[in-house]
Amino acid sequence: MAETTVAEVLAELAGLDDPKARAVNEKHGDDHAVNLSKLRALAKRLKTQQELASGLWATGDSAARLLAILVCRPKAFGRDELDTMLREARTPKVHDWLVSYVVKKNPHCEELRQAWFADPDPVVASAGWALTTERVAKKPEGLDLSGLLDVIEAEMEDAPDRLQWAMNHCLAQIGIEHPAHRARALAIGERLEVLKDYPTSPGCTSPYAPIWINEMVRRQAG
Template sequence: MTQPVTTLETTLETLAALADDKILAVNHRHGDEHAVNLTKLRAVAKDLKKNQPLAVELWNFEDSAARLLSLLICKPKEFCAADLDRMLREARTPKITDWLLNYVVKKHPQWDELRLLWLDDSNPDIAAAGWSLNTFAITKKLKVLDIDQLLNIIESEMKTAASRLQWSMNECLAQIGIKLPDHRARALDIGERLEVLKDYPTPPNCTSPFAPIWINKMVKRENS
């Protein structure tokens, strides 16, 4: 017996049935717009399997839950770089942006070209994506980076950067300190002097995003 064809309409009906106003209210506080529990969303994606045509349809529908599902069932290499650039600019919310970068862009053969393109963008949210790819490059393809130049930019610009861009630059600073021992002392010094995210509220048993604490804790863990 053949399996029924999955259509955009039936998939949207599934997402609508899973929508929960309480989840939406929580997500709104974080700048997100989806009303579907992400564990349940992943279960839907597992049932659908990879389906690039449906993924494109879901993305173009412009609903946040539909776009998150799209990113789970798409085939990253079937997008061109221009598609991914457009999608980043359409992403709107932190969760969609995060999943787009981690589940799609980082698996695309042109991720480094996109990194350079986005770093030069005047929109701080787009530039933040470029900095996230700088962090990715530290472990994926270190040779494309000039670490001293990155530290110079962080030192001069991170303190006054817009929030999402500041967060991405701070993550890059921390990973430089964690992964690159030759640059660790300077990374720690920059973090101590700039004090970015020093007072960020951190739940118990979680690592502070303040770079010096983050670096020292991870280095200690790796060396233990």
């Protein structure tokens, strides 16, 4: 489908509107009503179209923005452009996909990680923490893991939900990937009890850091 227009895609997205999907998504703070499997199928058909992606993003519609993320060229965005996009991305799914599918593949990723990490906006800061967690797991050289644990210990308990979740993930990742810091990570998790009572589906690992760390370490050893 060459030279697809934004209007054509918006019409197709409207046709995929599913009230049941909207009800489920709203429980998670999202405001779109498109089944994500159908959205991915549409993206696969459209293939990469950077100009279309920019137009879809500019609509402000969450489903259009999710599609924009799937059809864009992640390396084509400038640093300031991504910073603006992240600050506009207020719903969890758009925020998470933007960080995971675009920012992580962009050459400005590390610069943005550092800029966002201590941002006064907790949603923006959560993106900085998510990128830091990625480095904890894949490229920890140069990170101050003890310093990260200091911040988590001091700030995670009272952090807003999205930021708390991102900090907790970082805490778990440090404990899982870095044996020298594992005992302290476990102790912080046990003392703060963040997400200790989070409802967990059967077969899923609890996000409570001590359980999460011990389970992943057990699997790695096995």
